Amino acid sequence: MKTFSKTGLVLAGLCSATLALGQQYNSYDDRYNDRSDRMRDQRRYDRQSDRDRERVLDERREYNRRNDENPRYDNRYEDRYDDNRRFSEEDLSKAYDEGFEDGMRNQEVTERQERREKYKHFTFGIYAGANSTRFEGENVDNKKLTGRLGYQLGFFVRGGGRVYGQIGAEYLTSSSEFYRAGDGQVGSVSDITANIDQRYLHVPAYIGVKLAQSDRGVSAVRLAVGAEYATPLSTDKNDFNLGNADFQAATINGLVNLGFDAGPIMLSFVYHHGFADVLSSGNSQRRILGVNLGVKF
Structure with a gap:
């Protein structure tokens, strides 16, 4: 019985040792297989690297051979490269110039737009001034000029840019010298020379141009032509017994106006040229020269 037990223990120990050795061998075999795979991969990589290095060397040798056979190859390549580089610089310079010109044009457009937006297109003004009146063909005696002076008050509305239109209304007093010849007989009608003072309503309208102007058009030198409607309002008592009728x-x-605007201050010279006789007796077309000083808003 004891012999059977010893035999069983020996067999169990042998089995355990066999299993341990088998596991150790399998582990060693796995490590060996992994190492073999890595070595195989390394050899494959080395062979591929050798082929790549050989290919690069072949290309370099071929390049050197071509250069030896044709030494101008590199020169031609460099010339083409230089040509391309010069062409690119020219294109760059041209593009820069075009971009600069476009920028200047855009800036000019922007500045013009700003000037248009800031331009004072409509102006309202009032003025006052003095005038002197004579008739067509009449020679004015400077000594009697003071007896012909009158004045005017008015307002206007002006609209537009460099070319503008203007309309307004004006109250004007006029002193005109009239003459009536006598018949030369003693005790009969004698020669009469006297001034007749009148008041008129004028409605002037102009088309003008600013010969020079500021950015906003507030200050300017103006020249305008136009026409006015004139109607008498009243006539003072006179030696000729003439009335409105x-x-x-x-x-x-007709009108000609030369004006100077300095900011809100306005100075203008106006010439009125009558086209029709104010009296049915004839030779009574009025000529009026006036000067006005005013302000604009």
């Missing part, structure tokens, strides 16, 4: 109810005068 003796004068034309309405006449048309």
Whole structure:
């Protein structure tokens, strides 16, 4: 019985040792297989690297051979490269110039737009001034000029840019010298020379141009032409016994206006040229020269 037990223990120990050795061998075999795979991969990589290095060397040798056979190859390549580089610089310079010109044009457009937005297109103004009146063909005696002076008050509305339109209304007093010859007989009608003072309503309209102007058009040198409707309002008592009924109810005068604007201050010289006689007796077309000083808003 004891012999059977010893035999069983020996067999169990042998089995355990066999299993341990088998596991150790399998582990060693796995490590060996892994190492073999790595070595195989390394040899494959080395062979691929050798082929790549050989290919690079072949290309280099071929390149050197071509250069030896044709030494101008590199020169031609460099010339083409230089040509391309010069062409690119020219394109760059041209593009820069075009971009600069576009930028300047855009800036000019922007500045013009700003000037248009800031330009004072509409102006309202009032003025006052003095005038002197004579008739067509009449020579004015400077000594009697003070007896012909009158004045005017008015307002206007002006609209537009460098070319503008203007319309307004004006109250004007006029002193005109009239003459009536006598018949030369003693005790009969004698020569009469006297001034007749009148008040008129004028409605002037102009088309003008600013010969020079500021950015906003507030200050300018102006020249305008136009026409006005004139109608008498009243006539003072006079030696000729003439009243409103003796004068034309309405006449048309031509206008020339030279003006100077300095900010809100305005100075202008106006010439009124009558186209029709104010009296039916003839030779009574009025010529008025006036000067005005005013302000604009």
